[in-house]
Amino acid sequence: MEPVLEVNSLTMDFGGLRAIDQLNLRVMPSEIVALIGPNGAGKTTFFNCITGIYTPSAGDIFLSVNGRRERLNGLKPNRVTQKGIARTFQNIRLFQNMTVLENVMIGRHCRTSSGILGAIFRDRRTRLEEEKVVSDSYKILEKIGLDRFVNELAMNLPYGAQRRLEIARALATEPFLLLLDEPAAGMNQKETQELDELIVNIRDTENISILLIEHDMKLVMRISDRIYVVDYGKKIARGNPLEIQRNPAVIKAYLGEDPDA
Amino acid sequence: MDWEYFLELLLGGLTRGSIYALIALGYTMVYGIIELINFAHGEIYMIGAFTALIVASVLNYAGMNHVAVAILAMVAAIIYSCAYGFAIEKIAYKPLRNAPRLSALISAIGMSLFLQNYVLLAQTPDFLPFPSLIPDFDFWEPYAHIISSQEIAILATTVSVMILLTVMIKFTIIGKAMRATAQDRIMAALVGVDINRVISVTFVVGSATAAIGGVLIASHVGQINFYIGFIAGIKAFVAAVLGGIGSIPGAVLGSLVLGWTESFFTGYISSDYEDVFAFLFLVLILIFRPSGILGRSETQKV
Amino acid sequence: MSGIFMNVRGELKKSFQISAWFMFLTFPILVIRVNTVENVIEWRWYNMAIVGVSTFLGSALWRYLLSVKEKSQRINAASPGNMTSFQKAFSDKRFFYPALFILIGFVISFPFLFSMYQANIMITALIYVMLGLGLNIVVGLAGLLDLGYVAFYAVGAYSYGLLNFHFGLGFWTTLPIAAILAALAGILLGYPVLRLRGDYLAIVTLGFGEIIRLVLENWGEFSHGPSGIANIPRPSLLGIDMTLTQNTIFTYFVMIGLVLFTIFVVNRLQNSRIGRAWIALREDEIACQAMGIDRTRTKLTAFALGATWAGMGGVVFAAKTTFINPASFTIWESVIILCIVVLGGMGSILGVISGALVLTLLPEYLRAFSEYRMLIFGIMLVSMMVFRPEGIIRNVRRTYTFSKE
Numbered sequence: 008m009e010p011v012l013e014v015n016s017l018t019m020d021f022g023g024l025r026a027i028d029q030l031n032l033r034v035m036p037s038e039i040v041a042l043i044g045p046n047g048a049g050k051t052t053f054f055n056c057i058t059g060i061y062t063p064s065a066g067d068i069f070l071s072v073n074g075r076r077e078r079l080n081g082l083k084p085n086r087v088t089q090k091g092i093a094r095t096f097q098n099i100r101l102f103q104n105m106t107v108l109e110n111v112m113i114g115r116h117c118r119t120s121s122g123i124l125g126a127i128f129r130d131r132r133t134r135l136e137e138e139k140v141v142s143d144s145y146k147i148l149e150k151i152g153l154d155r156f157v158n159e160l161a162m163n164l165p166y167g168a169q170r171r172l173e174i175a176r177a178l179a180t181e182p183f184l185l186l187l188d189e190p191a192a193g194m195n196q197k198e199t200q201e202l203d204e205l206i207v208n209i210r211d212t213e214n215i216s217i218l219l220i221e222h223d224m225k226l227v228m229r230i231s232d233r234i235y236v237v238d239y240g241k242k243i244a245r246g247n248p249l250e251i252q253r254n255p256a257v258i259k260a261y262l263g264e265d266p267d268a
Numbered sequence: 269m270d271w272e273y274f275l276e277l278l279l280g281g282l283t284r285g286s287i288y289a290l291i292a293l294g295y296t297m298v299y300g301i302i303e304l305i306n307f308a309h310g311e312i313y314m315i316g317a318f319t320a321l322i323v324a325s326v327l328n329y330a331g332m333n334h335v336a337v338a339i340l341a342m343v344a345a346i347i348y349s350c351a352y353g354f355a356i357e358k359i360a361y362k363p364l365r366n367a368p369r370l371s372a373l374i375s376a377i378g379m380s381l382f383l384q385n386y387v388l389l390a391q392t393p394d395f396l397p398f399p400s401l402i403p404d405f406d407f408w409e410p411y412a413h414i415i416s417s418q419e420i421a422i423l424a425t426t427v428s429v430m431i432l433l434t435v436m437i438k439f440t441i442i443g444k445a446m447r448a449t450a451q452d453r454i455m456a457a458l459v460g461v462d463i464n465r466v467i468s469v470t471f472v473v474g475s476a477t478a479a480i481g482g483v484l485i486a487s488h489v490g491q492i493n494f495y496i497g498f499i500a501g502i503k504a505f506v507a508a509v510l511g512g513i514g515s516i517p518g519a520v521l522g523s524l525v526l527g528w529t530e531s532f533f534t535g536y537i538s539s540d541y542e543d544v545f546a547f548l549f550l551v552l553i554l555i556f557r558p559s560g561i562l563g564r565s566e567t568q569k570v
Numbered sequence: 571m572s573g574i575f576m577n578v579r580g581e582l583k584k585s586f587q588i589s590a591w592f593m594f595l596t597f598p599i600l601v602i603r604v605n606t607v608e609n610v611i612e613w614r615w616y617n618m619a620i621v622g623v624s625t626f627l628g629s630a631l632w633r634y635l636l637s638v639k640e641k642s643q644r645i646n647a648a649s650p651g652n653m654t655s656f657q658k659a660f661s662d663k664r665f666f667y668p669a670l671f672i673l674i675g676f677v678i679s680f681p682f683l684f685s686m687y688q689a690n691i692m693i694t695a696l697i698y699v700m701l702g703l704g705l706n707i708v709v710g711l712a713g714l715l716d717l718g719y720v721a722f723y724a725v726g727a728y729s730y731g732l733l734n735f736h737f738g739l740g741f742w743t744t745l746p747i748a749a750i751l752a753a754l755a756g757i758l759l760g761y762p763v764l765r766l767r768g769d770y771l772a773i774v775t776l777g778f779g780e781i782i783r784l785v786l787e788n789w790g791e792f793s794h795g796p797s798g799i800a801n802i803p804r805p806s807l808l809g810i811d812m813t814l815t816q817n818t819i820f821t822y823f824v825m826i827g828l829v830l831f832t833i834f835v836v837n838r839l840q841n842s843r844i845g846r847a848w849i850a851l852r853e854d855e856i857a858c859q860a861m862g863i864d865r866t867r868t869k870l871t872a873f874a875l876g877a878t879w880a881g882m883g884g885v886v887f888a889a890k891t892t893f894i895n896p897a898s899f900t901i902w903e904s905v906i907i908l909c910i911v912v913l914g915g916m917g918s919i920l921g922v923i924s925g926a927l928v929l930t931l932l933p934e935y936l937r938a939f940s941e942y943r944m945l946i947f948g949i950m951l952v953s954m955m956v957f958r959p960e961g962i963i964r965n966v967r968r969t970y971t972f973s974k975e
Contacts (some may be wrong), residue, residue: 029715043623054928058860060847060856060859060860083858083859083864083865084856084860085859085861085862085863085864085865088859088860088862089862093860093861096856096857096860100854100856100857100859100860101853101854101857102850102853102854102857103853103854104849104853105846105849105850105853105967106967106968106969108970109846109849109967109968112846113846113850113858113861113863114861114862116843116846116847116850116861116862116863117861117862117863118862121842121843122844123839123842123871123875124843125842126838126839126843126844126845127835127838127839128841131596133842135841137842137843139969140843145972147971154972157969157970157972158967158969158970160967176861180861180862199723252599262776
């Protein structure tokens with residue numbers, strides 16, 4: 008089976024600093040893959056490369072969807088989203104002064120097409136499209152469990168709900184691959200538990216592959232099929248949760264030098 | 269080719285550029301610290317010139333010695349510009365430090381509009397003759413058609429201000445604090461830098477250099493009105509962006525480049541479009557090299 | 571008790587200090603005036619007294635308003651369910667229909683009830699309503715600070731002036747042409763600069779505005795230079811000959827029609843797919859792109875659609891005054907339009923309309939204050955941003971209802 012996302016020896020330099028060094032990574036269809044590593048290991052930079060916010064210095068990024076394999080390097084962020092990769096942000100970036108529903112409706116933007124004339128004349132096609140956007144968005148909110156907040160402004164949501172809204176908004180773009188940047192950051196145990204069910208549920212019901220950055224190791228070990236560990240921009244380990252927990256290189260990266268050595 | 273004319277334009281551009289530099293420094297320093305285009309900066313320059321004019325007239329009227337008048341007028345201009353700079357920051361920018369950038373910009377435009385009209389109403393809408401504070405030295409007479417003693421005074425003052433400023437930023441504690449704040453405001457605050465003080469000092473220092481520029485150019489041109497700050501401010505801003513906004517040597521370099529290009533453009537091609545030219549220059553820089561000559565290119569923080 | 575007393579004393583002391591500081595600050599410029607012609611110096615000590623008293627009171631008010639704002643921020647009244655009483659009254663049908671009826675009656679009878687002078691003022695105010703609504707698309711919805719908006723106004727006015735001068739085109743033919751030309755100018759100017767960050771955009775658009783004005787001033791063969799274009803025909807109606815009075819009334823109704831048209835279009839735009847994209851762009855550019863929205867294209871549509879209204883406004887302006895020259899299109903014109911949008915409430919149609927009416931009609935009717943107009947606008951811009959950045963009428967997001975099945 009072809010991987011949904013295939014990243015080959017990706018390198019990203021900022022001036023003299025190499026943030027990502029020859030990283031290879033694959034995400035298979037309907038797989039949950041975690042990317043872990045200490046702070047500053049280059050994880051978010053990796054996401055930014057994939058989603059087109061940065062243009063990588065070297066390496067290739069391929070997205071394969073329905074048997075078509077496309078190179079993503081150098082595409083603008085909105086084109087990448089259109090191809091089928093959606094993301095959330097580590098530091099929440101909602102549209103604060105828009106309602107919850109509108110935030111999700113923005114996600115539908117790239118799958119709809121009505122233009123200026125449609126907006127002014129509100130012809131039948133535009134009306135139907137608009138109605139569908141509203142109902143689709145509402146369905147997504149129901150699924151994520153945010154339907155009771157529809158008309159609230161995003162900025163007034165509790166923290167955990169804001170993180171979930173980011174996911175809802177990303178889902179609205181109909182992605183094949185969902186990138187989650189520390190989705191559980193700042194959440195309490197109950198919220199994390201719910202989040203972990205939500206992520207697995209998204210994968211199971213929508214057939215969306217998920218690549219996530221997360222520091223909550225319990226969450227990572229519970230839901231990931233495979234884990235990549237990076238440090239200083241380099242991959243230091245790869246494997247299923249059990250293998251990773253036993254990997255000496257990983258233990259070293261997280262705990263520093265082995266005290267017995 | 270007429271070399272004397274060329275030399276004249278070259279030196280004229282140098283003078284022009286050094287005056288832009290005195291104003292551009294304020295823009296670039298403020299931008300470096302709080303990432304805001306201080307639209308009211310040109311107005312501070314204008315207020316400096318007006319204060320000098322008023323003080324000089326009063327003292328002249330009282331019959332004071334010419335040198336003393338020049339010095340006192342300059343000192344008064346600096347003090348008042350600094351006071352205005354300080355007050356502007358406290359009123360229009362400090363309450364908006366965590367607001368969206370658009371709000372701070374609009375507030376800055378409001379400040380600029382207010383100050384212009386304040387001087388317009390309190391003083392006059394007409395041009396006022398500005399006394400020549402810098403005398404023409406007799407011994408320089410034979411060369412004065414190439415560069416006047418006024419222009420020499422402008423150049424000398426600009427160079428000394430640059431040196432003082434560099435020393436201040438490189439070697440003093442407040443200079444260090446300013447650099448730290450420019451790098452990362454939150455971190456600087458965490459390690460004990462008094463951010464409010466640093467920002468105030470930045471505005472005060474920037475205003476002082478603008479006041480010096482204001483007095484020098486007013487004395488050179490010989491007349492002022494409430495509107496001089498606007499065009500000078502825009503041009504200095506162009507210079508700051510050209511050099512790389514946030515960078516002090518950049519501001520100086522950008523100012524010189526702008527001064528020369530303007531000087532040669534008006535000298536050889538046409539003076540009708542002198543002001544258009546500065547704007548066009550700005551647009552072209554921002555499109556092709558938004559980080560300026562010496563600026564670092566920024567990567568978005570996500 | 572003594573705590574409150576201490577507090578009052580502290581406040582008084584603060585106010586006193588600030589008032590002393592301002593008396594020092596304004597001393598040379600407000601007190602001394604040099605008459606360089608007659609070589610006399612005028613000392614205006616009364617100004618110092620005025621500054622002292624007004625800043626004493628003003629600073630107390632300033633601090634009070636700041637503390638109020640801090641408190642209200644914690645409560646956060648910004649949810650859509652939380653409308654102001656004004657908006658509540660507006661959405662109440664029992665209140666809305668009679669009010670609307672009275673308003674329509676007033677609007678229709680206005681030029682017949684009042685003098686031509688009043689009608690002319692109202693036409694100007696309506697032009698500003700249109701300009702404000704247009705700029706509102708750019709600044710209020712898309713969050714792009716455009717300080718060169720007047721350039722498009724000039725494009726409109728000169729399109730009519732020149733097309734009429736050279737080809738004899740009439741008002742109604744030029745109106746759509748000017749709208750298109752202004753939109754094209756918006757795209758042309760917008761394309762290179764729209765990838766710039768917000769503050770650079772402000773200054774570049776300001777630059778463009780000035781370039782257009784300076785070109786109009788200096789390129790005499792094209793624009794007739796500073797002397798401008800005269801004898802521009804007023805709006806016509808099926809070739810009927812009208813007296814000046816009739817024509818003013820007609821222009822008034824043309825403007826009412828255009829404003830209604832603007833409101834209709836802008837309202838539809840802001841509740842559409844494109845309008846939402848503009849707002850999202852204003853809220854967070856990076857997130858917006860990550861949602862699949864093309865940043866440049868979205869900004870360009872906002873820029874072009876905003877410019878369209880300025881173009882049409884320019885045509886009406888040229889037709890109303892029958893004379894245009896570059897002096898009508900200075901940067902301060904852009905700033906006034908910006909004031910309208912900011913005062914009224916960025917993104918709010920009702921707000922912008924009220925802002926335009928307040929800012930154009932008040933200076934006309936309070937003649938005593940008209941020379942202080944720009945001074946007050948400056949103060950207003952700063953204090954609106956500090957105390958009420960959302961404007962007098964907050965933009966309320968549309969709500970949707972769903973039936974639970």
